[in-house]
Amino acid sequence: MIPPQMTGRFYTESSVNSGLRCTLCPHHCGLLPGKAGLCRVRWGGQKTPDKPEAPELPYYGYITALALDPVEKKPLYHWRPGSAILSAGFAGCNLRCPFCQNWRISQSTEAPGRYRKPEDLTEEAAASLCDQIAYTYSEPLVHAEYLLDCMKAARDKGFANILVTNGCVSAEAAKVILSHTNAVNVDLKCFSQKTYSEVLGGDLWAVLDFIRLAVTMDVHTEITTLVVPGLNDGEKELTEIAEFIAGLAAGSGMDAAVPWHLSAYHPDWKWKTPVTNAALLSARAARARKILPYVYTGNIPGEHNDTHCPHCKAVLVQRRGYSIDTSGIILEKENGTVYRCAHCGKKAPIAG
Numbered sequence: 001m002i003p004p005q006m007t008g009r010f011y012t013e014s015s016v017n018s019g020l021r022c023t024l025c026p027h028h029c030g031l032l033p034g035k036a037g038l039c040r041v042r043w044g045g046q047k048t049p050d051k052p053e054a055p056e057l058p059y060y061g062y063i064t065a066l067a068l069d070p071v072e073k074k075p076l077y078h079w080r081p082g083s084a085i086l087s088a089g090f091a092g093c094n095l096r097c098p099f100c101q102n103w104r105i106s107q108s109t110e111a112p113g114r115y116r117k118p119e120d121l122t123e124e125a126a127a128s129l130c131d132q133i134a135y136t137y138s139e140p141l142v143h144a145e146y147l148l149d150c151m152k153a154a155r156d157k158g159f160a161n162i163l164v165t166n167g168c169v170s171a172e173a174a175k176v177i178l179s180h181t182n183a184v185n186v187d188l189k190c191f192s193q194k195t196y197s198e199v200l201g202g203d204l205w206a207v208l209d210f211i212r213l214a215v216t217m218d219v220h221t222e223i224t225t226l227v228v229p230g231l232n233d234g235e236k237e238l239t240e241i242a243e244f245i246a247g248l249a250a251g252s253g254m255d256a257a258v259p260w261h262l263s264a265y266h267p268d269w270k271w272k273t274p275v276t277n278a279a280l281l282s283a284r285a286a287r288a289r290k291i292l293p294y295v296y297t298g299n300i301p302g303e304h305n306d307t308h309c310p311h312c313k314a315v316l317v318q319r320r321g322y323s324i325d326t327s328g329i330i331l332e333k334e335n336g337t338v339y340r341c342a343h344c345g346k347k348a349p350i351a352g
């Protein structure tokens, strides 16, 4: 199928060389005709008698990866535990993290892929007997227009939309996309604007604003930090992140704290330091648990990442890798969806 020629929103006219300025993310790239912005997937468009100048989206609908994953792989631990999710990935990204584990699709538009209409994803999810779609793997937000079209098609059929993102996007785009999102996992990569700007090519303040907005808009939110030796593994910086996350629940009226996933890194692309030390990661997680109730470790063999009832401390969800035992929770669907502790009957900190 030939992809449609799509034009983008989120731009203003620029006085520089009569091009456009993309306003989707804090880079605010100038887009000259035939030239791509930093994310590689939003291009300057050519004005014609029939068409005003607008960004062109040559990768609209171009899916580079599609798989059925456990929701725990996103990672989401407090959202529909044990469920499956159709997961779609895209070319391009607005950041350039030197340890990117998906750099072949995030830093290139050459990876093989194929065009899918927005409603195709919903149909593929239904064919796989799952009722939720994740936009994930690289950075979905740089495909905001396609993302919105997919999310609307999915919502119309009663499917949930899950976003896995770096959160580095303008407030205008964040607001509209989050209004169609049921759950989000945001990568909060460090707590230093210098590292964001000089190493990752991003903007800490935009990411923090995105997370605050998701929580304020009542989107189920979890946060992941890849703990990279020499970049962000110091106790002070990780404690600052934990305190920021603790402040989200305190200021929002949420009835459950935001879960935090501390994941071990392995060398990839340009970052060659050895893997994250498992003992150090466990120590950092133990320190964070003095501030936050739900801290999990990822990418460590043999890890135990159970969720306990905040009231009676019984195990709600037991996790051994991707083997999930949900016998500790009871799902009630009478007045909306409520998960309860199977032991004490009180509301569990789980959504869906």
Ligand code: SF4
Pocket: 022, 023, 024, 025, 026, 027, 028, 029, 036, 037, 038, 039, 040, 041, 042, 093, 094, 142
């Ligand atoms: S979304 Fe892409 S083109 Fe737009 S400002 Fe960000 S990096 Fe530049």
Ligand code: SF4
Pocket: 093, 094, 095, 096, 097, 099, 100, 101, 102, 103, 106, 137, 138, 139, 166
């Ligand atoms: S934001 Fe994610 S996809 Fe983009 S470069 Fe960084 S790690 Fe890779």
